[in-house]
Amino acid sequence: MAVSADPLPSRVADRQIGTSTDTRRQEEGELTDQVRVVIVGAGPAGLVLGNILRARGVDTLVLERNSREYVQNRARAGFLGVHSVRVLTEHGLAGGLLRAGRSHGTCVFRTGEGELTLYYGQLGRGESHVVYPQQDLVTDLVASYLDRGGELRFGVAVTDVDPATGTVRYRDSFGAGEVTGRFVAGCDGGHGVTRQAVPGRPATRDHGVSWLAVLAAAPQSMAAVTYALHDRGFAGHMARGPQVTRYYLQVQADDEPSAWTEERIWTALGERMRVGEYWPLRTGPVTERRIVHLRSAVASRLQHGRLFLAGDAASLISPSAAKGANLAIMAAEVLARGITDVLTRDDERVLAAYSRTCLPRIWRAQEFSHWMIELLHAPAGDDPDIGFRRSLRRARLDSLRDSRAHQDFFAENYVGI
Numbered sequence: 001m002a003v004s005a006d007p008l009p010s011r012v013a014d015r016q017i018g019t020s021t022d023t024r025r026q027e028e029g030e031l032t033d034q035v036r037v038v039i040v041g042a043g044p045a046g047l048v049l050g051n052i053l054r055a056r057g058v059d060t061l062v063l064e065r066n067s068r069e070y071v072q073n074r075a076r077a078g079f080l081g082v083h084s085v086r087v088l089t090e091h092g093l094a095g096g097l098l099r100a101g102r103s104h105g106t107c108v109f110r111t112g113e114g115e116l117t118l119y120y121g122q123l124g125r126g127e128s129h130v131v132y133p134q135q136d137l138v139t140d141l142v143a144s145y146l147d148r149g150g151e152l153r154f155g156v157a158v159t160d161v162d163p164a165t166g167t168v169r170y171r172d173s174f175g176a177g178e179v180t181g182r183f184v185a186g187c188d189g190g191h192g193v194t195r196q197a198v199p200g201r202p203a204t205r206d207h208g209v210s211w212l213a214v215l216a217a218a219p220q221s222m223a224a225v226t227y228a229l230h231d232r233g234f235a236g237h238m239a240r241g242p243q244v245t246r247y248y249l250q251v252q253a254d255d256e257p258s259a260w261t262e263e264r265i266w267t268a269l270g271e272r273m274r275v276g277e278y279w280p281l282r283t284g285p286v287t288e289r290r291i292v293h294l295r296s297a298v299a300s301r302l303q304h305g306r307l308f309l310a311g312d313a314a315s316l317i318s319p320s321a322a323k324g325a326n327l328a329i330m331a332a333e334v335l336a337r338g339i340t341d342v343l344t345r346d347d348e349r350v351l352a353a354y355s356r357t358c359l360p361r362i363w364r365a366q367e368f369s370h371w372m373i374e375l376l377h378a379p380a381g382d383d384p385d386i387g388f389r390r391s392l393r394r395a396r397l398d399s400l401r402d403s404r405a406h407q408d409f410f411a412e413n414y415v416g417i
C-alpha cells in the first residue's frame, strides 16, 4: 500500500521555514511545517476525524476555508442514525446531542389515498434517529477539538494536494503557503479540491430532480417526518428544533429561490401536504431558501498515496434519506482508527482496507437513497412512462403497507447504513 512508512516526524524537529511569507506567518503564529495529519475541511467528517485523533494524542491540523461563524451557523442535515450516535458517544462527542437531541422514530407517507405511518423505531432492529441540527453538532465538535488541543485554521483555502508527498498548498490572508502531512484527509465536501487529486472518475448520477430547501422559524406541524407525494411534486416536512422546521418542495431545476415568496411556499406546501384533509401547517418566517439539485457521486477509490477522502468528498448523496452526515461520521471513524493503528502500532491493516471498508457501505446508502428518490417524485407530465411509473410507485407503497418484512427492511436501511 502506498502510505508512507517514514519514521514518525517529530513536530519540533520537522519544522521547516521556507519563504519570507512563511517567516512572516511563523512570526504571526501561522503554520508552515509538518504535522502528522492535515485535515482539509471543518464539516462533520473533518471534525469527527480530528476529535478522535486528538483524543489519541495525534498531531492534527484542520484547514477550513470559511470562518468559524459561518461553519457553526450553516444549517444542513439533522437526522443522526444509531451508528453515528454510537460513534459520537464512544468518543466523548455526544454531550450536546444527548442533552438537546430528540429521539425520532416515525415517518409518514401522505398520498391522495391516505397516510401510511411507519413506526420505524419499533421495526427492524428497533432503532430510531436522534434529531440534532448539524450546526449545533459542528459547534460542539469545534469546541471539543480545540479543547483537545487541536489546531484549526479558519479562512484558509486549500488550493491543491500532492498525494505522493502529502504537501497541501493553501491561500490565506497572508498569501500562499504549504504544509506537509504524513496523512492528508480530504474532508472538503462535495465540491472540494481534494477529490480531484484522486485518480479515476467518480460514478455520478443526476437524479433530474430539484428541491427548494426551506427553513422556517416555526414549530413542527406534525409529529413525524412527513413525505407528501403529489402530482404537482414532492413536499417534505422534517423537525429540526422547537422553533425551526425544515421543509422541502420539488421545484423546476432553473427556478430562482427568490421566485419562491413566503406566500407561494406556504401555498404550495399546503396544497401538496393536503392540509384541507388533515390539519393546517404552523407557519412562520422563512429564514432560508435554497435550491438543491439531487445528485449523487461516488469516488472510485477513497485513497491515493497519503490522501484519504471522507464525507461528501468521498461520496455525494442526495438528502432524500438523510444519509450524508451519517456517512461522513462513519468514514471519519474508520479513517481515525486506521491512522491511529499505523501511528501507534505500525499496523496498516485498517488503513489499507479503508476504501474496501467504506465503499460498500456508501453504495448501500446510495441504493436506499435512490429507492427513496424514485418513490417520492412524481414523473413529469410529459414523461412518456408516466402511467407505468405512477403505478410502480403505488405498488411500492402497497408493499410497504402490507408487508412486515418490507417494513423491517425499510427501517433497517432508513436508520442504519
Ligand code: APR
Pocket (backbone or CB within 6 Å): 040, 041, 042, 043, 044, 045, 046, 063, 064, 065, 066, 071, 076, 077, 134, 156, 157, 158, 159, 187, 188, 189, 190, 191, 192, 193, 310, 311, 312, 313, 323, 324, 325, 326, 328
Ligand atoms: N479548503 C479548505 N476548506 C474547504 C475547501 C478548501 N478548498 N473546500 C471546502 N472546504 C470546507 C467547507 O467550507 C466546509 O466547511 O470543507 C467543509 C466541508 O464540510 P461539509 O460540506 O459539511 O462536508 P462533510 O464534512 O463531508 O459532511 C457531509 O454533512 O453538511 C452535511 O450535507 C452534508 O450531509 C452531508 C455531510
